[in-house]
Every structure is written in structure tokens, then in C-alpha cells.
Amino acid sequence: MTPKAHFAEKLRLAGLRPTRQRVAIAALLLDGRHRHVTADSLTEEITTAGLHVSGGTVYNTLNQFTEAGLLRRVMVHNDYSLFDTNTDHHHHFYEAENDQLVDIPHDGVILAQLPAAPDGHEIKAVDVVIHIQSKNP
Amino acid sequence: MTPKAHFAEKLRLAGLRPTRQRVAIAALLLDGRHRHVTADSLTEEITTAGLHVSGGTVYNTLNQFTEAGLLRRVMVHNDYSLFDTNTDHHHHFYEAENDQLVDIPHDGVILAQLPAAPDGHEIKAVDVVIHIQSKNP
DNA sequence: AAGGCTCTTTAGAATGATTTTAAACTAGAT
DNA sequence: ATCTAGTTTAAAATCATTCTAAAGAGCCTT
Ligand SMILES: [Mn+2]
Ligand SMILES: [Mn+2]
Ligand SMILES: [Zn+2]
Ligand SMILES: [Zn+2]
Numbered sequence: 001m002t003p004k005a006h007f008a009e010k011l012r013l014a015g016l017r018p019t020r021q022r023v024a025i026a027a028l029l030l031d032g033r034h035r036h037v038t039a040d041s042l043t044e045e046i047t048t049a050g051l052h053v054s055g056g057t058v059y060n061t062l063n064q065f066t067e068a069g070l071l072r073r074v075m076v077h078n079d080y081s082l083f084d085t086n087t088d089h090h091h092h093f094y095e096a097e098n099d100q101l102v103d104i105p106h107d108g109v110i111l112a113q114l115p116a117a118p119d120g121h122e123i124k125a126v127d128v129v130i131h132i133q134s135k136n137p
Numbered sequence: 138m139t140p141k142a143h144f145a146e147k148l149r150l151a152g153l154r155p156t157r158q159r160v161a162i163a164a165l166l167l168d169g170r171h172r173h174v175t176a177d178s179l180t181e182e183i184t185t186a187g188l189h190v191s192g193g194t195v196y197n198t199l200n201q202f203t204e205a206g207l208l209r210r211v212m213v214h215n216d217y218s219l220f221d222t223n224t225d226h227h228h229h230f231y232e233a234e235n236d237q238l239v240d241i242p243h244d245g246v247i248l249a250q251l252p253a254a255p256d257g258h259e260i261k262a263v264d265v266v267i268h269i270q271s272k273n274p
Numbered sequence: 275a276a277g278g279c280t281c282t283t284t285a286g287a288a289t290g291a292t293t294t295t296a297a298a299c300t301a302g303a304t
Numbered sequence: 305a306t307c308t309a310g311t312t313t314a315a316a317a318t319c320a321t322t323c324t325a326a327a328g329a330g331c332c333t334t
Binding site: 275276277278279280281282283284285286287288289290291292293294295296297298299300301302303304 | 305306307308309310311312313314315316317318319320321322323324325326327328329330331332333334
């Protein structure tokens with residue numbers, strides 16, 4: 001199976017029509033590597049790959065992929081959106097100083113006790129962000 | 138001690154000159170009640186109190202109070218900033234559906250294990266956000 | 275109490291990430 | 305090949321937040 005067909009199939013399974021733009025972005029983001037991207041960094045990657053996708057479509061695609069569960073949005077600041085290519089359950093270190101986000105191995109955080117969700121609600125996800133700063137000794 | 142003097146003193150201790158605007162905002166936000174505000178909701182409160190503070194100053198003051206440790210910023214989305222008048226260590230439920238943020242009692246979440254911070258870094262804060270959604274049975 | 279220095283506030287303009295628009299395009303079905 | 309609904313596009317609009325530079329106000333010194 002050609003790589004293009006592979007990602008097209010992945011998009012179909014996610015309920016997204018495999019357009020040229022979506023397949024190109026899927027090939028960049030859904031190849032199994034775990035990383036964190038912004039609309040801007042993704043646009044750079046696209047350009048480096050010799051392609052072009054309009055700004056609006058980059059945003060739309062990131063939102064659609066997230067909605068479809070192919071990406072995950074990470075909330076650490078509100079300057080711009082961060083997307084995580086790792087949709088498995090895991091947590092993050094965040095260093096505000098240089099806006100650096102680092103994955104924490106899945107078993108690095110153990111939640112021994114969680115509160116019950118408020119009446120009529122259920123827990124959808126638990127996000128742990130450990131804010132760190134460089135030690136100044 | 139008059140309430141105004143009380144908040145002025147609090148601001149001085151935080152290293153902030155107690156201007157009319159800062160004292161007014163401190164009286165609204167630093168009275169011991171635990172709640173979550175936005176620049177917008179705070180501006181409404183100020184107006185309701187029959188006062189006026191310019192938009193820029195509302196933003197500046199929220200940022201300065203946060204920097205001074207009198208408020209805490211909560212990160213649950215990147216539509217706009219949320220500020221918490223409770224600076225004690227506690228966590229949150231967040232219901233994206235209607236953008237509702239609810240405090241979790243300090244002992245509601247127990248972290249049995251935390252990873253070591255990366256070399257040369259130390260942990261500054263641990264934020265736990267439990268995303269919830271209404272059960273539809 | 276007045277003067278002066280510095281910090282602060284102000285209205286308005288600027289910024290910048292993101293969304294919206296309406297027209298041109300295309301994937302997929304017939 | 306044709307049709308249609310969904311998609312992409314460049315450009316404009318949105319909107320929370322920051323910046324500007326001029327006017328105002330704490331606060332320290334006389
Ligand atoms: Mn609270
Ligand atoms: Mn913005
Ligand atoms: Zn991650
Ligand atoms: Zn809170």
C-alpha cells in the first residue's frame with residue numbers, strides 16, 4: 001500500500017474526506033512520531049516539504065483532526081494552540097520560560113484518588129501539567 | 138482599619154502601589170471569596186459597582202496580581218484568560234460544553250507518584266484539570 | 275502644602291492568532 | 305463525463321490582549 005493510500009484510508013476511517021491537503025498533513029503528523037505542533041510550525045513543515053496549504057485550511061485541518069481524535073489539544077498557555085500527535089493518555093512538563101513542552105511517560109504520574117464527577121457528569125479526560133523552571137543555585 | 142486601607146496594605150506588601158484602580162479591583166477579587174473571573178466579567182463587576190477602570194488597566198492589573206501571587210491563572214482553553222481568586226493548591230473540573238470551571242477540594246486528587254523534573258529544573262506547580270461532560274443515557 | 279520624580283492610567287491604535295467569507299475547486303457518486 | 309456536496313482559497317473580519325504616548329496620581333523631599 002502506497003503511503004498516500006495508507007493515510008487516505010486513515011482519514012476515511014475517521015470520517016474525513018481524504019483531500020490532497022488533508023493527506024499531506026496526515027503524512028506529516030500521523031506517522032507515529034510523537035510531537036507537539038502549532039499551526040505555524042505545521043505550516044513551516046508543509047512549506048519545507050515543497051507544498052502549500054492555505055492558512056485557513058491548516059487551522060481547519062488541525063481542528064478536524066482533533067475533533068476526530070487523531071490529534072489532541074494541549075492547554076498550557078493561551079498565546080496559541082498546541083496540538084499533540086500522541087493521543088495516548090499521557091501528561092506533560094511545561095517550562096514557561098522558553099515555552100517548552102515535554103511528554104511525561106505514561107506511568108510517570110500516578111493518580112491515587114480522583115473525585116467523583118459532579119452529578120449527571122462523567123470524566124472524559126484528566127490532564128496533568130507539571131510546570132517546571134530552571135533551578136538557579 | 139477601613140477596608141480601603143486593608144487592601145492598600147495588601148497591595149503594598151505585594152510590591153504594588155495602591156492606586157485607586159488597584160484598590161477597587163483588590164476589594165472585588167481579594168476579599169477571600171473563591172471564584173474564577175475573566176477580564177470581561179471583572180469589568181462588568183466594576184461597572185456594577187458604579188466604577189470605571191479602563192480596559193488596559195483591567196488587563197494590567199490581572200497580570201500584575203497574578204505575577205504578585207495574589208491571583209492564579211487557570212488554563213483550560215485558549216479563548217481568553219481565566220483568573221482564580223483561590224491561590225491555594227487545588228485542582229479543577231472543566232466542562233467544555235458550557236465553559237464551566239469548578240473547584241475540586243484540595244484533598245480530592247491524590248498524586249501518588251510524580252516524575253522527577255528534568256535535569257537542572259524544579260517543579261513549580263502541578264495543575265490537574267479533569268474534563269467532564271454531561272452523561273447522556 | 276508645594277514641587278518633582280516616577281509609576282500608573284487612559285483612550286485609542288496596533289497586534290496576532292484564529293475564524294469567517296464567498297467564490298473557485300475537487301472527491302466521489304452516477 | 306457530469307453532477308453535487310464538501311473543501312480549499314485569499315482576503316477580510318473578529319476579538320482578546322498588548323502597546324502607545326499623553327495626562328494623571330502616589331509618594332518622597334522640601
Ligand atoms: Mn476557586
Ligand atoms: Mn488572540
Ligand atoms: Zn504530549
Ligand atoms: Zn479554582
